[in-house]
Every structure is written in structure tokens, then in C-alpha cells.
Amino acid sequence: xxxxxxxxxxxxxxxxxxxxxxxxxxxxxxxxxxxxxxxxxxxxxxxxxxxxxxxxxxxxxxxxxxxxxxxxxxxxxxxxxxxxxxxxxxxxxxxxxxxxxxxxxxxxxxxxxxxxxxxxxxxxxxxxxxxxxxxxxxxxxxxxxxxxxxxxxxxxxxxxxxxxxxxxxxxxxxxxxxxxxxxxxxxxxxxxxxxxxxxxxxxx
Numbered sequence: 001x002x003x004x005x006x007x008x009x010x011x012x013x014x015x016x017x018x019x020x021x022x023x024x025x026x027x028x029x030x031x032x033x034x035x036x037x038x039x040x041x042x043x044x045x046x047x048x049x050x051x052x053x054x055x056x057x058x059x060x061x062x063x064x065x066x067x068x069x070x071x072x073x074x075x076x077x078x079x080x081x082x083x084x085x086x087x088x089x090x091x092x093x094x095x096x097x098x099x100x101x102x103x104x105x106x107x108x109x110x111x112x113x114x115x116x117x118x119x120x121x122x123x124x125x126x127x128x129x130x131x132x133x134x135x136x137x138x139x140x141x142x143x144x145x146x147x148x149x150x151x152x153x154x155x156x157x158x159x160x161x162x163x164x165x166x167x168x169x170x171x172x173x174x175x176x177x178x179x180x181x182x183x184x185x186x187x188x189x190x191x192x193x194x195x196x197x198x199x200x201x202x203x204x
Contacts, residue, residue: 006041006137006184007095007115013183014096014113020195022100022108029103030077030110031063032092033180036119041137043177044119045169046085047130057130059169061111061176062087073110081114085132086123092116098179101172102194104152111176135164140177141185157192 034044050057064080066073074097078089098111124132145160160178162169169177179191 007035007037009184010035010113010115010180011095017096017098017183019097020099020193022102022194024102024108026102027107028066028073028076028110029064029107030066030073030080030112031061031176032077032081032094033061033098033111033113033176034081034087034092034116034119035113035137036116036134038119042119042134043137043140044085044116044122044132044134045167045173046124046132047167049126049128049130058171058173059167060173062129063109065107074112077110077112077114084125084128086125087116087119087121091118091121098176099191100194101176101192103172109172113180133165133167135167135169139164140181145174145178145189147190155192155194158190160189 036042036044045059046062048058048060062081062084063077066076070076070079074094078092081087082089092114094112094114096113098113101109101111103109119134122132143162145162147158147160149156149158159171160174162174175191178189181187182189182191
């Protein structure tokens with residue numbers, strides 16, 4: 001699938017898509033799934049700095065915790081993207097939202113998909129990001145993920161794993177990607193429904 005077909009398909013699919021939402025009383029965070037089309041449709045990903053307390057050295061999307069200054073979660077995703085990789089919100093077109101994810105730390109994570117006009121202007125913040133890299137969409141569209149079965153939050157589900165040029169893409173980042181892959185490519189890889197998740201004393 002080539003541009004503009006990919007972004008057109010994403011826009012069309014996300015307009016009518018109804019992501020699964022969680023309403024637990026938990027801390028909230030947001031991430032951006034940055035899609036760009038130059039020179040080919042690709043996904044921008046980061047490697048978290050090794051000195052961070054949370055998920056050091058892991059592949060992730062730009063994003064972070066919602067703060068009082070954020071009017072909404074889409075703003076959180078854009079603000080954190082600018083802080084971490086230097087991409088201005090003015091160059092990002094947010095086209096939709098994916099299902100809420102539930103981290104192992106009990107944080108609700110809200111993923112937003114954005115078309116990035118000039119991804120190669122990105123600059124990693126050394127305080128948070130060790131590396132920025134780009135994975136062609138075709139890799140995800142044609143690659144079967146490795147699936148690892150786990151039990152967490154009172155439910156059983158699969159964690160997908162991808163390996164691309166020395167990068168291990170897994171966990172929540174891969175689960176978010178897999179939901180978008182299923183939506184756009186018509187595949188049916190298993191993705192968790194976190195509306196079924198429970199923690200002691202809580203019901204989604």
C-alpha cells in the first residue's frame with residue numbers, strides 16, 4: 001500500500017472506528033503513533049534513555065503522563081511528542097484514537113494516531129530519548145508477530161513481539177501497533193480488550 005492510499009485508508013478507518021475505552025479511576029497518559037510518508041509510509045518510534053526509572057532502554061511511542069495544563073489527552077500526546085522528539089504540534093494531524101491500554105503499573109494509556117508532515121526534523125531529547133528510528137509500514141503489514149501469552153489485570157492475553165534491525169518492539173507499544181495493523185490491513189491478530197481488566201476493588 002503506497003501513499004496516499006495508506007493515510008487515506010487510515011483516515012477513513014479511524015473516522016468510524018470505535019475504540020474500547022476504560023473509565024477506571026487511574027492515572028492517565030497518552031502516546032502518539034506518528035505516521036509519515038516520506039520516502040515511504042513508516043512509523044516513528046523511540047528508544048527510551050537507559051537512565052530512566054520507567055522502562056529504560058525500551059522501544060516506545062512518544063508520550064507521557066497527563067498534566068493539569070493539558071486540556072485533553074490529545075494535547076498530552078502532542079505536548080509530550082514535542083518535548084521528547086522535537087516535533088511541533090503544528091506539523092502533526094491527529095486523525096483518530098485507538099483503544100485505551102492498561103499498563104502493568106496501573107496507568108491508563110490513550111493512543112492517538114497522527115500524520116507527521118516532516119518527521120526527519122525530529123531531535124531526541126537526551127533527558128528522555130536515546131534514539132529515534134523509523135520502521136516501514138510494510139514491515140508491520142507483512143510480518144507475523146511473535147505472541148507471548150500472559151495473565152495480568154485479572155485477564156489472559158497475548159503480548160506481540162516484533163524484531164526490526166536490532167530493535168525489539170514489544171509490550172504495550174506492539175499491542176497498540178497491532179490494533180492499528182488489524183484495522184488497516186484487515187488482519188485478525190489477537191489484541192487485548194482491557195475493558196475486561198480488573199484490579200482489586202475495581203470494575204471497568
